Amino acid sequence: MTSEATPDTHSRRTLLRRALIAAGGITAATVPAVFTAGAAEAAAVVDMELVLVAAMVDPPKSGTGTTLTAGPHVKVVEQALDAKNFLAAGSVDGHYGTTTVTAYANYQKSLGYTGLDANGIPGPTSLTKLGTDTGLYTVTRPINVGSSTDTYGGKRVNTRTKNMLAAADGKLSWSITLTQGSYTTGNPSSAGTHDGGGVVDIAVSSMTTTQRWQTVKALRDVGFAAWLRTPEQGFTYHIHANAVGDTDMAGVAQAQVHDYFYGKNGLASHAADNTPDAYKGAFTWWEKYKRG
Known part of the structure; x- marks a missing residue:
């Protein structure tokens, strides 16, 4: 009691x-x-x-x-x-x-x-x-993720994540397309990171190398911990992004935010972030970004 x-x-x-x-x-x-x-x-x-x-x-x-x-x-x-x-x-x-x-x-x-x-x-x-x-x-400065059944490009996300993706999308002359949204379970390749809110994967096959890094930078600018995943890391090319401060985020995804804060890759290796310095940006989150 x-x-x-x-x-x-x-x-x-x-x-x-x-x-x-x-x-x-x-x-x-x-x-x-x-x-x-x-x-x-x-x-x-x-x-x-x-x-x-x-x-x-x-x-x-x-x-x-x-x-x-x-x-x-x-x-x-x-x-x-x-x-x-x-x-x-x-x-x-x-x-x-x-x-x-x-x-x-x-x-x-x-x-x-x-x-x-x-x-x-x-x-x-x-x-x-x-x-x-x-x-x-x-x-x-309360944080509210909004509805957990919102969507972006047909993939499930919460409202806060949707707004963040739209802001990052607006910085680019090409479109952000999700291959996996949030609140999805049963995908062993994701290791549980998508089980909660705030986490998405983004297609990059139609982008040039520079565009891929520019997309990572746009996501980071609005408050995502974002990385380009590569075949050298054991993945097909895609961007993995976690919305910093999402209250619905699964524990394993929260640990990736820790890695991002300390300049690491968010993987089991905890190796250095592979993002070129020109595209790293400063650590931030959505509400801080909106305040300018």
Whole structure:
């Protein structure tokens, strides 16, 4: 049984801190840190975009380092999971590792979610509810993937992926054609990467070599982790692309985002990215791209 029906520890700390100050002669600066923590957390604003990036980049890491500027945002979410008894206090460190993934998945299951909705990656509804129920934070920059039954060129994708593909398509004078969409299972050559959302394969047989790399660059510009797969890697030529920050993404595909962040190929070899420097681009995601 979780602590859903009982006041959480951080809320009690906040109330006690306020009572101490109200009693007179005590300032916020003199109240012990054990009490001030709750008040600071209650005023926190969690950037969902950064939390999702960390949730994909952090788990395969060696150690407990944080990603970009996500650490403080992840830490507040972890404090909320601690308050709900899903995460031990010793794991509240700003690193969205496997322990935090498991804790968040268990929290999602406690809300009745199953399958991809309980994959340990925060969705906008569960993340907002966790902050509201604990009183520790509000959410800014929410990510919503939209319908999971949308299509692009006849292949199933979610709405966010569809919009990203359309934006990348608009950068090119040729068309992006999918050979495999998202939410498809049973394809052994995909190793489960397409089981969830945000992942697509793109045909390149009609493109020149330069056009293939330009397509990779266009996809990366709008927020995909994208690579040209080659016969040397054991594939027929195609582009594999993962929408960074997709909340429906399967775990094995999330690990490919980690590889992409660190300049690797997203394959079992974890070799260096084979993309020429001129076509690599900067790490980004859809919502950040739209803000310019």
